[in-house]
Amino acid sequence: MSIRWKLLWSYAAMLIVPLMFLVLISALLLIVFRGDVRSIHSIYESKIEGIEENDYNRLVKRTLAQNPQLLTDTAYLRELSAELAARQVSLLVREESRTVYASSAIAGDPVLTSDLPPYAHPDFRKDTTVKIDDVWYQIVQYDLKAADGKPVSLFLLTKIDPLVHFAKRWFPIVFAAAVAALILTNAALTYYMSTRIIRPLLALRQAAGRFSEGELEVPIAVKGKDEIGQLGVTFENMRVRLKESVSLQMQYEKNRKQLIANISHDLKTPITAIKGYVDGILEGIADTPEKHERYMKTIASKADELDKLIDELFLYAKLDMQKVPFPMQPMSVRGLLNDWSEDLGFELEKNGVTLERDFDLPAAVCVRVDPDSFKRVLGNIIQNSLKYMDKARPSIRLSARTINEAVEIVIEDNGSGIPAEALPLVFDPFYRAEWSRNARTGGSGLGLAIAKQIMMAHEGDIRAESVAGGRDALDFDDGDRRRRGRWRQIKGY
Structure with a gap:
């Protein structure tokens, strides 16, 4: 039996049962005081008390x-x-x-x-x-x-008592009016409950039917602060989340297909090169010891490139599934950056890149990090900066400061800049701002994605900014880029 009929029957019972008891009790009282049901009419035939x-x-x-x-x-x-x-x-x-x-x-x-x-x-x-x-x-x-x-x-x-007189004279009318009022009240209550319960439930049922068919665009218009209204709000929240989940799933599917395509491309490139050089050796093209040695070195280089790509892909997969353990320990941010940047400065100097440092934070400021993973994040960002250096005086600036209860580390370079439409995607796996995926700017395409996963595991965040045509404190040429990482500050170590 539907809720509608249950409510209708319950309200009908609320009307009929009291009326039956009223008639029964009245009859019993008359029998007790008058002696016989047949003498009831004498109440009105007798005019004198x-x-x-x-x-x-x-x-x-x-x-x-x-x-x-x-x-x-x-x-x-x-x-x-x-x-x-x-x-x-x-x-x-x-x-x-x-x-x-x-x-x-x-x-x-x-x-x-x-x-x-x-x-x-x-x-x-x-x-x-x-x-x-x-x-x-x-x-x-x-x-x-x-x-x-x-x-x-x-x-x-x-x-005679006025009330007794009124009751005897007007009892039939009063009784009829009471019954009519009871019926009208019951009807009004039934209609009210139907509009406040049945209709919202029907709307929710229709919405659930649309959900089952995958239609998530139409919002649910169930209002009110009662339980039905709260259920409507819950349904609407569920619709919004389902819609977001479907959109996210579609995006994940699109990303998955793109990821497979990128992996296939990046794996196939060194394999193709290896096969070409192997065929050259087998077919006797490398007919001199010098060519043979050059072919073998190229094969070894491509094999190392392939091995590195597979290692990074495996690491990214483990990070994405949160299966990489991080031995956290309290570290002084300033001390860690000083040690790492000294080694970095020597390496950059060999390549003609200027490194400037500006650490505006006390030595006592500490965060819990895995030092090796933290250095990997910084190294991946520096490697990404070096790939896109196109200025006569390449420069990198490393700075750190505290903001409220967080530590912010900024790495800036004066490279070629990042297009505005590419900024939200630079931390996606296998994404490159240039679609040619050429060997000069090559790499696995996983460096920044791995850096982001490590930062998320450290309860931090990382983002990229690009200012085209601007100049900064380092007197950078137009098109400088910035990578920022932020960790929650932990004191007392």
């Missing part, structure tokens, strides 16, 4: 109507008044406009006697409820003829 219809018949039709002289018999009226007084009913007999007899409870109330209805005609009977002097009375009036033919009105009066 405490006097039944058969009392009227006995009193008026069988007694007074047949013995009109009793209407003026004071002794009889006094006896009848005493009997009625036991039932809180007062008696008043009026002949023409003169009061012949009045019960003691109302005898001294001239306002009451003057406000009683006038005589109508013989055998006239009227049941009324009137308010006299701020008191409610129920009155039964009988108009008869006395023994001498004069008009006589007999009144039976009883004081």
Whole structure:
């Protein structure tokens, strides 16, 4: 059974069950106090509290109507008044406009006697409820003829509680109104719950159906702060994440295909060269010892290049799967950079490259790093800078400083610069800003990708910047490039 029908049946039960219990309890109460269900109608047939219809018949039709002289018999009226007084009913007999007899409870109330209805005609009977002097009375009036033919009105009066009178008189209307209000309230509640629960659930079901078919573009418009609204927000977050996941998966698939293509290209290049030189030896092209030696050295060089590429590819795969252990230890950043840059300066000087250093941080500033991996990151960046040096005075600047709770290391060069569209991709595996992948700028294409993976494992980040046509503190030529690495600063070592 669907939630819609469950709610409809539950609200119907909320309506029907209380009504059934109301009717049942009312019937039981009437049976207890009235003795029989068939006597229920007597509540409305009896107009005087405490006097039944058969009392009227006995009193008026069988007694007074047949013995009109009793209407003026004071002794009889006094006896009848005493009997009625036991039932809180007062008696008043009026002949023409003169009061012949009045019960003691109302005898001294001239306002009451003057406000009683006038005589109508013989055998006239009227049941009324009137308010006299701020008191409610129920009155039964009988108009008869006395023994001498004069008009006589007999009144039976009883004081009634206003609430009791209202309840007896208006109970059917009040009961019907209560039932109508209950039905309308139930209908309104059903409609409200349908709009607040059923419709949002249907919207979520439709959205789930679209999700299963791969349609993730349409947002979910379920609103509200209740549980359904929160579920809608969760669904919308799931849709956004699924969409991002699908987009990311598509990008991963594209990158994977590109990666396979790049790996195939970079592996095939040295293998092709090796096969060519081997065929040259086998076919006797290397017919002199000098050629043979040159061919063998070329084969060995290409084999070393291939071996290095495979090693770097294997290292990148292990880093990507986070399976490379890093023996972390606290190191002084300034001391580590000083030692490494001294060796670097000698190497760069041999190649005619100027190295400038600017370490603006205390010697006590330490970070937890793996020294060998850290030096590999710096070395890969320097090697990348050297590949693209195209100035008469090549320069590299190494600087470090603290920013808030982090250490920032900046490596700048005055190379050829990086195109703006290539900046977000320079740390991707096998990516090169020039698509020719020529041997001059060659390499595995994994150096910066490995550097990024190591930085991520050290809970740091690395990024590249390129300023085309600009000049900096080193008086670089146009097209300088910067590589920045940042680590969280750790003190107290």
